[in-house]
């Protein structure tokens with residue numbers, strides 16, 4: 457199919473983008489990598505009157521290291537996240553996860569801003585934003601606003617972003633020393649969206665888990681943190697029994713969908729298996745004793 461006819465605006469700046477969005481009164485969409493938007497236009501699931509193309513805005517694609525955080529421009533492509541030395545050093549979990557996003561051709565175009573704004577319930581970047589306590593910075597004609605990832609994802613393909621707001625950058629606090637990480641995913645074919653995926657960081661203090669973070673995708677309407685399992689792990693040494701307890705807590709607190717790819721029960725089982733593997737991996741990478 458082909459999209460419904462639309463007008464096209466090539467934006468020169470963030471200000472001209474939000475002005476064009478505001479002038480369209482809710483009838484405009486931002487075009488970033490186009491890897492989710494264009495299929496939705498072609499299927500006529502979206503019928504915007506105007507597309508505002510942000511690909512030529514200078515200085516919107518960057519990965520900058522600051523004293524206590526990394527700042528990432530909204531137009532930064534998935535492939536750049538996958539290959540950036542800064543990301544490899546500070547957030548290897550992101551570099552690893554990006555290899556599971558679609559195929560290389562799509563990763564060359566798709567952007568972090570597009571993925572977070574689109575908020576597919578099985579996407580990797582929204583889950584990583586939750587895992588890493590990211591802050592999303594948006595601009596509207598009335599000024600800037602910062603939103604914690606915790607508050608941003610409201611439902612499937614639904615985020616806390618008004619029709620005249622643009623996501624401009626994401627900031628992620630650096631992780632503490634002695635932090636191990638893991639990312640594990642099951643998809644039916646390479647490049648498919650995840651049936652389920654889990655990302656973990658474990659920060660060790662005096663040989664015990666000082667802080668555990670577990671984020672999951674593909675298991676609910678939005679990505680989730682496994683709060684109950686995280687609380688169980690804190691202050692403990694990782695053992696086989698503790699892994700089992702964390703798996704049970706995760707399975708008891710997810711509400712996976714049934715669709716043509718997998719049943720709810722299968723996904724619940726899978727998320728437990730992936731959590732167990734990810735915890736053991738992250739513990740090993742942090743230098744913990746064999747569980």
Ligand SMILES: Cc1cc2nc3c(=O)[nH]c(=O)nc-3n(C[C@H](O)[C@H](O)[C@H](O)COP(=O)(O)OP(=O)(O)OC[C@H]3O[C@@H](n4cnc5c(N)ncnc54)[C@H](O)[C@@H]3O)c2cc1C
Nearest residue numbers: 486488489490491492493558566567569570571573579623
């Ligand atoms: C075959 C295929 C397989 C895929 N597999 C995966 C996968 O396994 N995992 C995964 O995570 N993704 C997958 N994707 C999606 C891909 O990651 C997209 O690149 C991503 O979801 C959207 O990014 P984009 O830059 O292409 O955004 P676009 O398609 O340009 O835009 C998506 C939406 O976000 C809005 N938007 C874009 N940028 C901004 C901004 N800065 N501010 C506000 N709103 C904005 C747009 O208006 C639109 O509503 C797949 C896509 C395809 C085609």
